[in-house]
Each structure stands twice: as C-alpha cells, then as structure tokens.
Amino acid sequence: MEIAVLFKVVPDDQDIQVKADRTLDFSKAKPKVSEYDLNAIEEAAQLAAANPGSKVVAITVGPKSIDDSKLKKNVLARGVDELVMVADDSLDGLDAYATAAALAKAVESAGSFDVLLAGDGSADNYAQQVPVQLACVMGLPVVTAATKVDVDGAAATIERTLEDAVETVRVALPAVVAVTPDIALPRIPGMKDILAAGKKPAAITAEQAPVACATEVVSCLAPESADRKLVVLDAKADGAIDEFAAALKAAL
Amino acid sequence: MKALVIAESADAARELSAGARTMADEVVLATFGEAPEAVADKVAVIAVPEGAIVDDAADTLLALADAEGVGVVLVEPTRHLKTVAGKIAAAKGTSTITDVMSFADGAASALYFGGVAERALKPSTDFAVYTVGSGAFADAAASGANEAVSVDWVAPAKAVELVSVAPVQKSGVDLNKADVVVAAGRGFSEEAQLDMARELCDKIGGGLGCSRPLTEGVDWLPRETYIGVSGLMLSPKVYVSLGISGQMQHMVGANRSGMIFAVNKDKNAPIFKQCDYGLVGDIVDVLPALNAAL
Ligand SMILES: Cc1cc2nc3c(=O)[nH]c(=O)nc-3n(C[C@H](O)[C@H](O)[C@H](O)COP(=O)(O)OP(=O)(O)OC[C@H]3O[C@@H](n4cnc5c(N)ncnc54)[C@H](O)[C@@H]3O)c2cc1C
Numbered sequence: 001m002e003i004a005v006l007f008k009v010v011p012d013d014q015d016i017q018v019k020a021d022r023t024l025d026f027s028k029a030k031p032k033v034s035e036y037d038l039n040a041i042e043e044a045a046q047l048a049a050a051n052p053g054s055k056v057v058a059i060t061v062g063p064k065s066i067d068d069s070k071l072k073k074n075v076l077a078r079g080v081d082e083l084v085m086v087a088d089d090s091l092d093g094l095d096a097y098a099t100a101a102a103l104a105k106a107v108e109s110a111g112s113f114d115v116l117l118a119g120d121g122s123a124d125n126y127a128q129q130v131p132v133q134l135a136c137v138m139g140l141p142v143v144t145a146a147t148k149v150d151v152d153g154a155a156a157t158i159e160r161t162l163e164d165a166v167e168t169v170r171v172a173l174p175a176v177v178a179v180t181p182d183i184a185l186p187r188i189p190g191m192k193d194i195l196a197a198g199k200k201p202a203a204i205t206a207e208q209a210p211v212a213c214a215t216e217v218v219s220c221l222a223p224e225s226a227d228r229k230l231v232v233l234d235a236k237a238d239g240a241i242d243e244f245a246a247a248l249k250a251a252l
Numbered sequence: 253m254k255a256l257v258i259a260e261s262a263d264a265a266r267e268l269s270a271g272a273r274t275m276a277d278e279v280v281l282a283t284f285g286e287a288p289e290a291v292a293d294k295v296a297v298i299a300v301p302e303g304a305i306v307d308d309a310a311d312t313l314l315a316l317a318d319a320e321g322v323g324v325v326l327v328e329p330t331r332h333l334k335t336v337a338g339k340i341a342a343a344k345g346t347s348t349i350t351d352v353m354s355f356a357d358g359a360a361s362a363l364y365f366g367g368v369a370e371r372a373l374k375p376s377t378d379f380a381v382y383t384v385g386s387g388a389f390a391d392a393a394a395s396g397a398n399e400a401v402s403v404d405w406v407a408p409a410k411a412v413e414l415v416s417v418a419p420v421q422k423s424g425v426d427l428n429k430a431d432v433v434v435a436a437g438r439g440f441s442e443e444a445q446l447d448m449a450r451e452l453c454d455k456i457g458g459g460l461g462c463s464r465p466l467t468e469g470v471d472w473l474p475r476e477t478y479i480g481v482s483g484l485m486l487s488p489k490v491y492v493s494l495g496i497s498g499q500m501q502h503m504v505g506a507n508r509s510g511m512i513f514a515v516n517k518d519k520n521a522p523i524f525k526q527c528d529y530g531l532v533g534d535i536v537d538v539l540p541a542l543n544a545a546l
Contacts, residue, residue: 013365013500024369095347096338123501124365126482127350132338141410144307145331157415162331164422168415169305185469214346218359218372225526226507232524235515235533235541244513245545247529251490251511252432252456 001054001151004113005044006103006134007037007075008122009066018222031068033075037119038186043149043179044117045079045187051151057082057110061102063092067204076197077189083200084110088207093217096125100133101211107138110203115151116140118178128178135176143171144178253323254278258313258336260306262288264328264386269396271389272326275355279396280320282313282403291394294320296401304405305414306332310339311406320401329383337381346377352384366481367504423474425459432458433488435479435506438465439495439516439535443472448539449494455546458492463502479505495535498523515539 011029019025033041041058048054058080060066067087076083086106094102107116116138118131128144135142147166148159151173160167161180171177189197231247233240255276259265265283269291272279281292284306296316298309313336317325327337329351337348352360359372360382375381427433434456436449446460453460461477461484479486480502491509496502498514498521506512507526514527517534524530531538 013368016365016368018368022369097341097345097347100342121482125350126363126366127348128334129338129341129348129350132335133342133347136339136342139409141408141412142307142335143412144335160331161420164420166418166420167305168417170413170415172410181468212376214341214375214377215349215373216376218374220364220369220371222369223367228512228526229528230525230530231528232519232530232532234519235531235538240531241538241541242545244529244531245542248456248490248492248513249546251513251528 001048001051001115002111002113003044003048003054003056004107004110004116005041005056005058005080006116006118006130007041007058007060008034009060009062009071010034010123013123022221022224024220024222031066031071033071034119034122034124036121036123036181038078039181039184040117040119040179041075041078041080042184042186046184047115047149047151048079055082056080057084057113059084059103059106059110061086061091061099061106061207063087063089072202073194073197074189076200076202077193078187081200083202085202085204086207087204088210090207090210095213095215096127096129096133097214098211099130100137102207103130103134104137107134112174114173115149115156116174116176118176120178120180131176131178138176140174140176141171142176142178143169146177146179147182149177149179149183254280254320256313256317256320256322256325257281257292258325258333259328260284260330260333261328266291266394267386267389267392268326268328268384270392270394271384272324273394274389274392275324280316280322280401282316284309287398288394290396290398292396292398294401295398296403298403299405301405303414305412307335308408308411310336311408312403314340314343315406316401316403323379325381327381327383329385334383337383341381344377344379344381346375346379346381348381348383349373349375350383352382352388354388363481363504366499366501368500422476425474425477427459427461427477427479427484427486430459431488432456432490432492433461433479433486433506433509434458434492434494435461435463435496436466436473436494437463437496440466440472443470445535446472448535448543451543452492452494452539452546455543456490456492458490461486463496481505493523493527494539496523497521498526515542
C-alpha cells in the first residue's frame with residue numbers, strides 16, 4: 001500500500017516572543033513539525049507495518065526555512081520511507097485554499113497513493129480545512145476526525161469520533177483521512193532511527209507556480225495580558241503552603 | 253447580499269441566523285432537523301439519506317447557495333459541518349475563516365497559535381465562508397418568516413458510506429457552570445494521583461477539569477472536561493492548575509478566570525507568569541499538605 005502523510009512545519013510556539021507593540025517575533029522560534037501531525041505520521045507508520053510491502057511518503061509545503069536538516073531527520077526517523085518537501089518563500093503563511101493547491105501538486109509529483117493521511121489541525125491555524133480542500137482539488141473523498149483506520153483491499157473502514165457520536169464509515173480508496181491525536185502516540189525516535197534517517201531519500205524542490213491566498217490577514221496582535229498578582233512561593237519555604245491555602249480560601 | 257446559515261444545533265441555528273441578519277439582506281437557514289421558529293427568511297431542512305454522512309451534504313448545500321445567490325455562508329463549527337464548510341469554500345475558490353469570535357469592519361477575528369495572538373482576517377474573494385463559535389452574535393436578534401424551501405439531495409461524486417453510529421457516553425460534568433475549577437495536567441504521572449486533585453475539589457467546592465493530554469492516549473478524565481482552545485473556554489471565579497505547564501493552547505481556556513492559582517514543580521514553568529498565586533513544588537508533596545491546610 002502507498003501511504004502519503006501530509007504534515008505542516010510551524011515555528012515552535014514556545015519561542016514566539018511578543019513585542020512591546022503586541023506584534024509577534026518569530027526570529028527565535030525554530031521550525032518544528034506541528035504537534036498533531038506527529039500522530040498522523042505515527043499512524044502512517046503503523047498502517048504500513050500492518051500492511052507489509054507498504055511505503056510511507058511524508059509530504060509538506062512551506063517557506064524555505066522548513067528545509068532544516070534536524071527537522072527532516074526527525075520526520076524520516078519515524079517510520080517514514082521518503083520525504084517530499086516543497087520549500088519556497090512563496091509558500092509562507094498560506095491559507096487552506098493555497099496550501100491545498102500546492103500540496104496537490106506535491107502529492108502528484110510524489111506518486112500515486114492509496115491513503116493520504118493528515119493530522120487533526122495545525123498548531124498555528126487549527127482550521128482543520130486543508131485535508132478537505134486537498135480532497136476537493138484531487139477529486140477524492142475525505143473522512144475527518146478518524147480514531148481508527150482499517151484498510152482492506154480497495155476500501156477503508158474508519159471510526160470517527162465526533163462531538164457526541166462515534167460514526168463507522170466506509171470509504172473507497174484512494175481517500176484523504178484526517179486523524180485525531182488519539183489514533184496513535186508518536187514514537188520517540190532512537191539514535192539508530194535518526195542515523196538511518198540521514199540516508200533515506202528526500203526530495204526538496206522549489207515552487208514553480210504558487211497559487212494566491214483567498215484570505216488576507218488584516219492584523220495579528222497578542223491579547224492584552226490580564227494583570228495577575230504573580231506571587232510565586234516555594235513550597236519548601238516556611239508557611240508557604242499556609243499562605244497559598246489562605247489566598248485560595250479568600251478567593252472562593 | 254444573501255447569507256446562508258448552516259447549523260446542526262438549534263442554538264447555533266438561532267444565533268448564526270441572528271448574526272447573518274446583521275451582514276446580509278436576506279437569510280436562508282439550512283438545518284438537519286426541525287428549525288427554531290421565526291429566525292430566517294427561508295428555511296431548508298436537509299434530509300440526509302440513510303447511509304450518507306452529514307459531511308456529504310456539501311453538494312446539496314452548494315446547489316442551494318447557488319440557487320439562492322448566496323454571498324456569505326455562516327457555519328456552526330461541528331466536525332461534520334467543518335467538512336461541509338471546507339468543501340463549499342474549495343468549490344468557490346476561497347478559504348473558510350474558522351472559529352470566528354467576532355466581526356468588526358468587515359474582518360473576522362480568530363485565535364492564532366492557540367491564543368498567542370488574535371488575528372483579523374478578510375476574504376479576498378467575493379464569496380465568504382466562516383465557521384462561527386457561540387457568543388459571536390450574542391447581542392443580535394433573529395427574525396424572519398421561515399418560509400420553507402425544499403431541496404433535493406445532491407449525491408457527491410465520491411460518497412462516504414455511513415455504516416453505523418453509536419452515541420458517545422457523556423459524563424454529565426458541566427464545568428461551564430462551575431465557580432471553581434481545578435485542572436490537572438501531565439504533572440500527574442499515574443491515574444491514582446488524581447484522587448489528590450479530587451480531594452482538593454471537595455475542599456474548595458470545585459469541578460475537576462484537565463489539560464488535553466489527560467484525555468488523549470490516556471483516558472483518565474472525560475474528553476468534555478479538558479480546557480483550552482480546542483476544548484472548554486471557561487471564566488470561573490477561581491481556577492487552580494496542578495501540574496500544568498501553562499502553554500497558550502491550554503491557558504486561553506482559563507485566562508479569563510477571576511483568580512488563577514498554580515502548582516508546578518518547575519519554577520520556570522510558563523504558568524507562573526500567568527497566575528495570581530503560584531506554588532513551586534511536587535504535587536505528590538504539596539497536594540496532601542495543601543488539602544490538610546484547607
Ligand atoms: C492545535 C492544538 C490544540 C491544542 N489544544 C489544547 C487544548 O484545548 N487544551 C490543552 O490543554 N492543550 C491543548 N493543546 C496541547 C498544548 O499545546 C499542550 O501540549 C498541553 O496543554 C500541555 O499539557 P500539560 O501542561 O498538562 O503538560 P506539559 O506541558 O507536559 O506540562 C506538565 C507540567 O507539569 C509539571 N510537572 C511534572 N511533574 C510534576 C509534579 N510531580 N508535580 C508538579 N508539577 C509537575 C512540569 O513541570 C510541566 O510544567 C493543543 C495543541 C495543539 C497543537
């Protein structure tokens with residue numbers, strides 16, 4: 001079985017700084033795989049393991065900065081066979097419409113796939129729209145919120161966990177499937193995996209014909225932070241727990 | 253301009269129809285069951301055929317949008333309808349602006365990086381699709397004659413087949429109503445340790461919630477009790493965080509609390525920059541002592 005897993009590279013939000021004018025400074029934030037896409041990558045690896053002879057190709061599009069050797073090894077060390085990356089500054093800050101257009105081309109250049117897996121939502125936008133738009137561009141069916149995927153022959157049986165129901169659905173392959181973080185816990189790659197990752201095929205290309213976004217960002221500002229007392233006590237210090245308890249009681 | 257509202261729940265149907273009224277001259281509501289009374293000019297009840305999923309109503313709704321000459325679509329952000337929104341947006345060459353909290357000057361505001369920032373977004377296309385959370389149009393009033401429009405199901409080119417549906421058992425806990433919320437995070441390394449948090453809840457009359465990791469992979473607390481951007485957005489009088497690092501995706505659901513208390517063993521945890529009272533210590537030592545002191 002040919003499995004594509006789509007992932008997004010985002011700046012590490014722990015290192016996004018808020019400037020005095022409340023705009024964001026990303027200069028210290030290193031690129032990382034968006035958290036819940038790691039679960040999709042793990043599911044891809046597990047599906048491949050359950051279906052011997054399968055291949056997993058991880059695919060992403062984004063600005064030049066995503067072409068980061070540590071990041072590429074990290075992806076390839078997770079049971080992924082090949083990496084396909086379109087890294088071009090014309091692909092920075094795309095909305096779902098433009099991302100799907102770029103991804104569809106990247107997927108088509110990478111081969112033909114039975115299943116295209118995606119994560120639950122990216123850490124930046126969490127819009128949950130790219131898998132749907134990609135399926136539309138490629139003329140494929142899409143299933144979201146997947147918590148279990150079983151492939152048999154030319155179809156998959158998928159369990160999707162919704163707000164108040166669990167649906168079991170059947171979909172003909174190829175199909176796009178967005179999985180929730182529940183589906184598989186990401187592995188922690190070992191030294192051997194990381195070393196082997198360096199030898200796996202990785203195709204890094206530039207975008208030839210970027211598609212424009214359909215939405216524009218008018219402003220992006222950190223919220224005004226609430227005034228907090230910021231009294232931080234060391235629990236080992238004398239009376240600290242009593243002081244904390246008294247403050248808590250007084251607040252009730 | 254005409255607006256199309258797509259909603260599964262009656263509350264969202266009412267609120268989004270009221271909001272659509274502030275954006276458009278005419279409001280068409282599409283629902284999947286009975287529509288609330290007098291909320292829209294026209295109402296289409298979509299009958300999803302047996303064996304089809306609600307997500308696949310997109311083609312039917314697209315046909316309705318075209319027939320009515322709709323320019324803006326407001327969608328309730330459920331799992332089903334987020335797919336519908338995405339399919340409509342794709343067909344119209346645009347992107348859905350998701351989880352909108354408010355509209356001002358033609359731009360929609362939504363969280364970015366789980367609350368690290370708020371962005372105002374505008375469609376650059378003539379056709380706009382938004383998913384809108386509850387509260388965005390709390391002040392608007394819905395009105396209309398609810399004239400019935402009949403629509404025929406338009407089957408998608410590649411349908412997904414619904415095999416079965418099982419309801420999810422809910423715990424019945426509603427932290428939205430709690431004045432005091434205690435939240436447990438990954439600082440709890442074993443499920444049994446949660447008893448210390450439960451005891452604290454008893455002492456201070458709090459409801460027990462958690463960070464998202466305690467409901468995923470491990471199943472220690474019900475999914476409907478996790479707090480944050482993708483879960484509950486709370487504003488209790490008192491919020492006590494235990495073994496939670498304080499990442500934005502979580503804090504955005506708690507930072508409107510009256511007072512924030514935090515226990516964490518790492519004095520550099522981000523939570524200590526966002527709390528009123530913090531206690532640096534291991535929950536295993538601190539919670540029994542704290543419970544005894546209360
Ligand atoms: C798109 C997206 C959406 C998300 N939505 C949500 C959401 O809605 N809600 C949510 O909660 N998260 C959400 N997350 C996840 C979020 O980014 C964090 O990963 C999560 O909130 C971390 O949970 P935590 O603080 O419990 O765990 P960690 O970040 O692992 O922190 C554990 C903390 O416990 C402390 N600790 C460890 N042991 C002890 C001990 N013995 N005693 C005291 N302290 C201890 C540690 O110092 C640490 O600070 C989302 C992520 C993404 C990418």
